[in-house]
Amino acid sequence: MFNLKKYRKKSPWILHYNAGSCNGCDIEILASLSPRYDLERFGVINTGNPKQSDVFLVTGPVTYRSRERLVELYTQMPTPKVVVAVGSCTCTGGVFREMYNVEDGIDRYIPVDVYIPGCAATPELIIDGVVKALDILEEKTKDLEDAKQLYAKPKEQDGVVNLRDSALKVGEHEKD
């Protein structure tokens, strides 16, 4: 059977999520889809839907409101998937590090594959980062990946893996 893995690089579909950012990095991401930088020539489509995307582009230091949704969206993405943290805020918290209202970057919640620095990250850096992420995507397996916090391990019910309750609300514990 021919190698299906190389086609993961040829059609990366992106989910773009803003976890509380100032929108600077969002504007740069949208600029890279415009005719000047044209990410669509690589087959990139900006789907708004976790179920149909491979690359999770996140911006923003994680605010309280957005952490549950971050984990929920990450859970709904089917494997193989890569997470790309765009901008310094997403990597380490940026200028907002150790403030009372942010969680200092997404890697406390979900495993990150590529970190793109910059405030705001330029489109060329973003394209470089996405290309690196695609190389990592090609090597990944189809096993389920867990998030780090606000996450319950998926249970089996009738022989089927049940991810419906895996992303938890703040304050919920893992149910046994």
Added chain:
Amino acid sequence: MELKIRNFLVTSFVVVLGFYSLYLFSISSIFSYTFSYEMHIVISVLDTILLVYFLAQGIKYKDKLVYILASTQIILYGAILYFAPNMQGVDILSDELSRVMFLVINIVGGAIIIYALEYIESEDFSRLKKNSFIVILILFLGVMNTLVSTNNIEIFFFLFELTTLCSYLLIRYRGDRVAVENSLRALWMNQVGGVAILFALVFSISFYNTVYFSELLKVVDGVFLIPVVFLVIAAYVKGASFPFQSWLLGAMVAPTPVSAILHSATMVKIAPFIILKLSPAFSPLLSITISLFAGFVFVGASIMALNRDFFKEVLGLSTIAILSLIMALAAMPSEEARYAAIVLLVFHAISKALLFLQAGILEKNYHLKYISDIDTLADKAPRTLFFIIIGFASLTLPPFGAFISKFLAIEAVTSQILINPLYIFVLLSLIIGSVFLVILYFKIITKLLNKEAFKNSLKEKLDFKYRLSSNILFVSLFIGIFLVNSLNILEILIPLILIFISPFLFKYFLFKNAPRVKEYNCGEKGEFEVGVYNYALSDDTIEKMMYISIALIIVHVVVGVL
């Protein structure tokens, strides 16, 4: 124990009736019979008693309309008896049309009576009242059977009023205030139909000197069609076209077997039956008038149903719509249109009866009357849900009978357009009305199909009689597809296989190696409560539609004298 004996007797009786009507359908002779003079006297006396009973009900409930209409009927009937020519002719004439109607009445009516045996047990009435329910239903079958085979307009009037009586008694069966009000409304509106028949008799006697359908069809010429027009107006009343639709919608408070047998499958079918019987006598101008009016009612009723929440009311409005469609097709002067009308009549009766039976099961077992209360029916009641979806699909989709009739109808109307271009509006109303009906049926499924992720179909516990009646109707839908013979085998098989393997697909393909995941709500965790979309017509649009329909009926009368 005696309950079981009674149920067994009734069931075997209706089964025998069903098989006998199938036998009659397969032979093709015409049967005729003449009543004796004494029989005519008996019928006249019974008719007068009936009209006096209506008058008494009007006085008892102080309902002016019932009182006035009953008195008008008594006066007119007395005049007719006095002036009627003393002639002998054939009273019972059973031709092909009657035999098709026998099939519908006995098989569909039989299945509903089996259903009613169980339905009425779960009501809270005395033994006598429950038994009388079944008795009235069986008597009603007899009345309908005679009505579709009679040739004498006076006897037709008597049987028409008898069906009004059955309707009145059965709508007020539950005895509460709403039921009594609605039954009185049904009574006076149906009496308008009775008055129309009496006017038709008056004109028929004075101008053509006959009280027989067959003679009337032979001697009426295209110029003076007034008796025919009044009979058509009586058909509009019985079939609850605009502006008479409120009696049918009000009648939905009756127990469900009543709604199924009277107000969808058999009694209201008198309306297209009259038009089919009289259509050889129509002038082209009358045909186009009836078709345009009926097309207008078809589209109007379908749109009106888009904001109703009471499930049986939705079914009632779509019955009105499809009855008007059958009437529009029956009035057209071509053979193919008549054939399409008969096919639609038969299959609509079966499908609507099936739908009403499921509505009754929903009401009795799950206490669900309004659509907005229904949720996750796919887990609690998969079999009922399947029958409801098949019921809706059989009225709109290939390969079922109602679809075949629409297919034939489009061909027939298209050929008529070449003769009279006004038929293009009939075609338009046919197409647009069908799309509105599809939208209506499938928007209801919004609430029905929501399924929880991990519950695989439970067994639904239903009483044997409920299952038997639904299965009889379901199987006859199927067999009917092959009997109609208008599509080639490939065209029948593709959708049939697709529609019928779907439940098996749902049961056996469980996709076990795919993890189950939550729906996308932008990452939110709350459950989404599903609502149904409603498209409401404003009240003055509805008022305008009523005025237009009254105006069109007056146009009918004018056309009758031209």
Added chain:
Amino acid sequence: MMAEYILIALAPVIGGLIYGLERVVRARMQNRQGPPVLQPFYDMYKLLDKHSSIVHPMHVSLAILHFITVWAVVALVILGGNFLYVIFLHLLSTIFIILAGFSVRSVYSHVGSNRELLAMLAYEPIFILMATAYYLLNGSYDIALIRANDAQILPLILIFFAFLLTIPLKLKKSPFDACEAHQEIVGGVEIEYSGIYFEFLYMAKWLEYVFIYMLLLLFAGNNILLGFVLAILVFLLVNLVDNSTSRVNIIDTVKIIMLFGLSLSILNILGIIYV
């Protein structure tokens, strides 16, 4: 005969090529480069390689039935069946996807299904009037007969324009793409599908393209050159309109298409009868 069966089997591939070519043409119109022409097939391979997740099995089964029905519709058109019947079988396929949309508890899915139902109000009458016009001109609904006759686009010119109005609605392009509405309701019915199950919907979209272009080719009858020219012109026109207009909401979509489409069709039919 053999050629028709091969054509039916290859219909998704042809649809995929048209879809890919369209993305390139749209990109060039916007002065950018655009993905390679074989991009839909790369998408297909990638989707086959995902560990797909579903909401519940009925939802997925209905999507697979929808795909099979659209393929059956295309097969019937190629084999030359009854035009009116093909339109109603297409209605059955739309009903399957509407049922699929209604069977999950997702807001966007329900909104998408509802808009599909309403959109049906816009295009069904025009298709049936088109079938009626063909019947009046040719005497039968048989597609094989229509294809064997001469080009009938001139007597049917107004219906051709009405059909052009419904093409953006069926192909989910601006200004009439409220049913899919990618940034508004995130794809409508497609939203809950992932991996290989999304592939079925994706391929159903390609087959829809094939269906619409085959209906377009019927206007050219047996004149293959005219059909080819028509297809290319309409292709460019639809993409030009897609690039330059914005989305109209669903009620206005239905009103516009019904008003203009129905009046043009009726005028054309009256013209056929009297001229």
